[in-house]
Amino acid sequence: MKRPNILFIMADQMAAPLLPLHDSASPIKVPNLQRLAAEGVLFDSAYCNSPLCAPSRFTLVSGQLPSQIGAYDNAADFPADVPTYAHYLRRLGYRTALSGKMHFCGPDQLHGYEERLTSDIYPADYGWSVNWDEPEVRASWYHNMSSVLQAGPCVRTNQLDFDEEVVFKAQQYLFDHVRMTPDQPFCLTVSMTHPHDPYTIPEEYWNRYSDDDIPLPRQVIDQAEQDPHSQRLLKVIDLWDKPLPEQKILDARRAYFGACSYIDDNIGKLLKTLKDCKLADDTIIVFSGDHGDMLGERGLWYKMHWFEMAARVPLLVHAPARFAAHRVNQSVSTVDLLPTLVELAGGQVEPGLHLDGRSLLPHLQGTGGHDEVLGEYMAEGTTSPLMMIRRGEWKFVYSEEDPLLLFNVANDPQERENLAESPDHREQVAALLDEARSRWDMPAIHQATLASQRRRRLVAEALTQGTLKSWDHQPMVDASEQYMRNHIDLDDLERRARFPQA
Template identity: 55%
Template sequence: MSPDIILFQVDQLAAQWLPIYGHSLVRTPNIDRLAGEGVVFSANYCNSPLCSPSRFSMLAGALPQRIGAYDNASDFPADTPTIAHHLRLLGYRTVLSGKTHFCGPDQLHGFEKRLTTDIYPSDYGWTPDWEHPEKRPSWYHNMVNVRDAGTAFRTNQLDYDEEVIHAARRELFDVARSEDGRPLFMMVSLTHPHDPYVQRPEYVDLYPLDEIDLPVTRADDVPLDPHSARLRHVSAMDEMPITDEMIRRARRSYYASIAYVDHQLGLLLQTLEETGRLERSVILLTSDHGDMLGERGLWYKMSWFEPSARLPLLVHAPFLFGPRRVAQAVSLVDLLPTLVEIAGGTLDGSVPLDGRSLVPHLVGRGGHDEAIGVYLGEGAVAPLFMIRQGPWKFVASLPDPDQLYDLVSDPHERRNLADDPAHAGTVARFQDELLARFDPHRIREQVIASQKRRRLVDAAMRKGAWTAWDHQPVTDASSAYVRSHLVLDDIDANKRWPRISDS
């Protein structure tokens, strides 16, 4: 029988902030336990350092420009096959709980059941405008989240994630109590540790403020490249002074939110164990992008620097794969072919994919060493490409100077080697490879045309009656709990777990 697959995705978590990647302060006992028994990828990257494009690329196994995943208000076409579609064809029961940031009228994309609504809008209201980069979007990040970081008993984000975990745990029990014998693919997606940097006191108190680390690389330690300058503008990073105390408070609450995420993962693992599914489940943990968290004077994401682009990826399936570390570069588009192979399927060659299966890495038999990314969202004015191969990271955009970093000798990316004559051959090779893969001018034209269409549609939809695309979870109260047309003894027996005969 094919294994159950649980994809646990969090939001805005960079690999470097986790103990399994060397961070000494953050506490994640559940992640640590899974990592000790699983396969940990040390160089996993997003394919776009922004929520929706990253998630769409991951689910489709395709780079952003291929599927029109430009920004957080891009339509995710309903005819794009996703992991859920492929696994559903293989006989899987497909369930989604939590954030996906699907934009457009299709809010399922292959999932036959979606347990919660999204935390972010599904319409075109957040469409950027590359033709007017001087205008800062009023709806985008600013430094208030850093200035006001701290502690709260209740936030919008806590409301959301607790609903996500509760719904996922309840669904796991419902699956266990049902007669449906299909294997399960469940995606559980939290919004933490995404800003605002606020968390409950029991998690914040785990980290004394004076022990919180400050950025390793300050803004004055490195030149300000053009894309980073645009990011400073789009997120208003220069509109208020950010002190070391603010940085420490923001980082403390971010670390606290990682501990919160780890606790929610523990609840999910407990439920998998209680329903007898833990030993037959392939569990994946990853994020959609990282957070600069003050490194280089930058915050949030949208950059190809490591804190924004390198993500955790952990695969726990001791019944299939022994524990190991994988050093080769991989990316989120690789998950679709990986999960299809684990599920026992083969891919239809007529559907173009950019991902490659990670199974060779999982079994310790080689595998590719490459991650490709295309950023097309806020703060850009043209496609911003990234190629990671071996020790090298190459970043290029038509209006900007190239960037080349040796991540082995320079893990904090302080020395741009692109103008070093000793590395001219490496730069030329990457430039040739980029132009062989992409047409930057054509992609830019496509992005701007899409932005114009979406802004027109959004303006029109706001005239007259508003019809929302946001997912509306539907429950049938007439058949919930105890009802007079149902047999009470049957209700109690059917909802009990373990069943009376099993206990």
């Protein structure tokens, strides 16, 4: 029996709580995603395992938590010997391809993908290493508020250039598949960079909304009342003592909503290509994000915290012939995707290898499944590891240097009331703290993070001297094998290049 094709689509920095998939009052227009969700299995409580691009993605592709694989920040080296879902599926006979962003750092830019159809939008070197040795120094490459202050419509951006190429190359891959290798299953990952800031989008998408459609943040907390990590983030993003004009907040959110619609239109292009290539019935579609965006909620922007807007991601699996449409309420995370994809492909994970993720197959089949998320954050804005446990109604945020946070997310979805100091929850907090301390060796993780930062800063500085040897992926195209060439029989070329064949 032929293994199913898998199309794994990712969006960058898409905040699940804002989407109409999860909030019926949302004005965001994403009809293609809504159709996939209505026909598929939608996870209402899905999380990233680290609210930052590279750590989240390394965890997603490997099924292991950041501290297990050294995924500390956006310049962490991703070791080549860490198995990914691409390795597993390739071993099962799949063609594995990546079109778009995965933010791999280090000399291995494939990590099991047989092909990368584009370069990455972000650098592959160690230049964005965090420095806990100088916690008060604000690095020049940190986010600042220019994305908000310059928000509005545009004609073109770097990110539009990238995503246009990502989707075009993905469509070409599907066309090539049905013409060249229709009998071999594929796993194609299409990873776009929108709706990640900067908050700007062409007028076509800007004009799908008006200011009247755009809700302001539901709560803004004075900086003096913020938890210590939030206060550090306000300084990291250069927002401390710098209130934003309300109109710019609206502009940023409007552009973000437009970018979500842009992502949805691109999903529509991919779905049409599947249909045109007669692949729709034999392809499992998985859609996810890497983390969310605070978008002004609580006075915060971007990600880097464990609040719902930053940590919750959209996640759905569309395979109507296999799984009845339903919603999953249990909390799961993107670390669970590796074992899930392997099992969907008809394989099994290697029993002797460490894995933190757990298969979502029971959730997909409606037969139960786990209800727990573990999270780790060791990047900018922190001075020590900041961990999270999400289980049942509860979210617990743990650090040895910051005050504990405990929220009942079911009763308090805006996370307004920290119950960690409540006398009524003293025993619960003590039990969670004991669990966290037994689960994580915080001094060891702290020292490993520092050691990695110091190594990478030294190497990054050294590699700027002399001849630059880039690690950035260079997608090679052999023009001698494209289109019409004299060493290829013209009739045979035209026959093979046409789909369906005459």
